[in-house]
Structures are given as C-alpha cells and as structure tokens.
Amino acid sequence: MTGVRDELARLAGEALDYADAEVAIRRAHRRRVRNTVASVATAVLVAIGTAVPVLWLRDAGEAAPTSEVSPSPDSKATDGVQLYRPNQTIDGVALPPGAQDKTGEIGRVWRTAHGVVLMGTKGTYFAYNNDPIMVLLAPAGTPATVSADGRFAAWVGDDGAAWVADLSQELVTGAPVMALPQGVRVQQWAGDRLVLTNAARARWMLWRPGDAIGAMWQDGEFRTSDGAGTMALVIDGTGCLVRVNLSTLGEEEKACDGSFTVVEASPDLKWLWLERNGQHLLADGERFFQDPVGVRPIGAMPGQVVWSGRRWVMVSADGTLLRVLSTSGSVFDEMDVEKGTVLVEMPSG
C-alpha cells in the first residue's frame, strides 16, 4: 500500500459530482419560506398577546416568499423518473384526444417499448407510441401488473382466468391463459413467472403461464420480488419478514423485530420502503436483516412511491406534491406538480 495522500486521492477519484445548484436553491428557498411562516406565526401570537389592533403583513420584505425560483420537475433530482401529467405527453408518448375519458382517473402508468400501459378507474389501456389508438387490456376492477422489463402484462379477467399480454409485439392483445381457482389473484411478475396469491389462505405460488397449476403453494403473504425473479420478500406465519430464494424456495434471511410490511422495493431489493403500524421507514435491504433497528423513520407518507435508481420519489395521493427522498430519508427535493400527476414505472434491465 502506498502513502496516505495517494490512497485518499485515489479514493476521492471514485466520487461522483453530487452538486446541483438548482436543487440547492430550491431547498434554500423552501427553508426561507418555512422560516417566514414561522416568524409570521410568532408575530401574530405576539400581536394577539399585546392587543395590537392591526397587523401589517403585506411588507414582509426580504424574508417574504418570492417567485425567483420556478420549480421545474425536469431537474436532476428526478432523473430516472418520468411523470404522467394530465393532458401532457408521457416520455414522448402523446395520448389520443379523449384518453382521460376512457381511462378515468389514472392510478399507475408503465412505460414499455411500444407504448404505455395506463391503469385507470375505468380499465387498463395500452397506448401505442405516437398513435391515436388505445387498446383496452383489462376491464375496470381487475388490477393489471406489468413485468419489470416491461415485456408482459397480466391480470385476472371477468371470466376468472389469468390473462397475459405480450407487450413486445407490434399488435398488443391479451389472451386468457388458464382458469384460476376461486380466490386466487395475479399479484405480480417475478422475472418471467407470475406470483399467484390466495390472500384468504395466506399462501402464494410461482407460476409460469402455460404450465399447469400444481400444488406448489407456499405459506405466507407474498410482498414483492426483485425484477429478475431470483429473490422475494414474504411475511411468514409468525409475522417475520423473510427473504426467500425463488430458485430453491428456501428462506435466506429473516427479520422478526416488529411487523414490517414492504410498501416498495428497488428492483434489486437493495433498498426497501417499509411500513410498520402506520409509520413509514426506509431501510438498506442488505443490512436490514442483520440490523432491523437501523431503519430510518420518515413519518406517514400516503401516495405513490417509486425507486428512481438513486433515490425514492413519491407523489402525494392527490398528485399535487412530488417529493424526492435520499436513501437516508431526508427530503432531497420537493415541488408542486399538476393535480393528477402519476409516476411512470420504467422498465429495468
């Protein structure tokens, strides 16, 4: 090993450029606004206490919120994330006129090679890239799931069968694959297999569409898997969160320190967004199983969450506030967005 100066210089060379002036200014601006609100509130309390009849809040001067900074959702902080905003293009895909009437309120959007999948209150539709055609995939009330690579969609049809659509085809159509037993639903893709769940009986199984459904049910509540379908997170019968190897279906690690549930996970399961008793927490998925106490609380956080590749991005339930969180849970960036904004789930790998 060489000298400490050389070693430090070499290590420093691995650093990325983390500095972003636009985000820093926006954070400074928010801090000023918060301080102004706090000082005005204090002034009001003092004024009330001393019976001052008139408050002159108009001239707040230097500390007043200004509009010098106009938040842009296209900053570096949201790299890796696309937003669906009502009546605007989605990652270059313009929706046909009247699309909103067809889909109803949109809850989830997936980007695929030939278009986007829109899951709305009136059904799940496929909109081709720059084409006025939208295809109905799944009817209303049957939540669809799209594979991590954006290639397949699956859902349970009105007929109780599992339907699959190959989104990589030029012409996207769904087809029934197999009638499912009563109470069984399609949860999500795990690689090229589907996870079927029976919530009432707290069990799950992996199923490759086209194969017969055997008796390979696993006990526990399936939560999520990595994009490749090699590892899954499952709540077992005793409430422990378990990492399950999907090749062997064996338990690899287990955390029993509290009833955690998984809200979202990065595609490699490296980062976890957890919930426990209404409290939301962030965790390093590799260290969590050795040290479940080391999770970072971030408060209650309703809305949609996705992993951008570097950070957590969330949109509030009404789609008006976008927040970017670092892996340690601090607010990295925050901005107002158009009501109804939804995060677009991008293909991985």
Added chain:
Amino acid sequence: MNRYEGFEEFVRARGAALSRTAYLLCGDHSAAEELVQDSLARAAGHWRRIVNTNPEGYVRKIMVNQHTSWWRRVGRRERPYADLTAVMEGGRDDAQVTTERLALVTALAALAPKQRAVIVMRYYEDMSQAEIAEVLGVTTGTVKRNTYDALRKLRALLPTLDLEPEAGR
C-alpha cells in the same frame, strides 16, 4: 438583483471538488450526495453574505460540521462495511487495488468523524493545523490530538499504509 447570482457558477466550478471531500468524509455515495446538497442549500440561503468572502471555505465548514452532527444523531449505529482482516487476507494479486481501497474505506469508517475530518483535511485538502482548527471551531491542540489518535488507529488497522510523520505546521 437575483439573491442567488453567481451561485450556479460557483457550484459548477467547485461542486466536483466539494463532492470528492464529501465522499471521503462519508465513504458512500448516497450520504455524500446528501451532505453536499444540504451544505449547498445552507450556503445558498446565505449567499449574499458569503459570495464576496470565501464561499468554498464556508461550504466545507458546513460539510465537516454537518457530518459530525449526523454521526452524533445516527452514526453510532454505523458499522464498518467488512471485517478488515478478512478484506486484507481475502485479496488476490489481480484485485490488489480494489482490496486496498476497501481496506482504506473500512479503516476510515472506523474513525470518529472528527478524526476522519482531520485526516481528510490534512492529507487530502493539504490544510494546516490552524486552518483545520478554524473549520472545526476547535484549538490547534485539539486538532493535534485528533490527528494523533486518527493516525494511531489507522496504523493499527493498516500497518502497510505509509503515514507521514506529523510536521506540525
């Protein structure tokens, strides 16, 4: 006048250098990014006041002190990424550089934040003991003590690392 006039140019010019220091202080990209952005946001809030002084020194001072403060709050749960002995013994010739790098990261992670800060400022930033004392808001005696303790710990963890004797400038 825009209250942030010149700030973007400053970040463009010095952001990468500040990022390198943050990475040495934190040892991982996520924490370093947070440290840089949090410090820049604080600096932006006082930009008019600091723009004509030494904004880079101001940001560095915030970074070092923020890092120490974070460690007080959450860092006591921090653990080295790997067992150092295992890292050193497990190394192969063709991966020597990676092994040494991992060993250095692990050894730095084992230092207390002020010790880590003095090592980074002294041996990477090439700052004098007086300058380090000013940044940390402590006496030069405290800097010497921290440097001594940090070097002693690094020597114990990395016997092959060539540590220069402290000249005490």
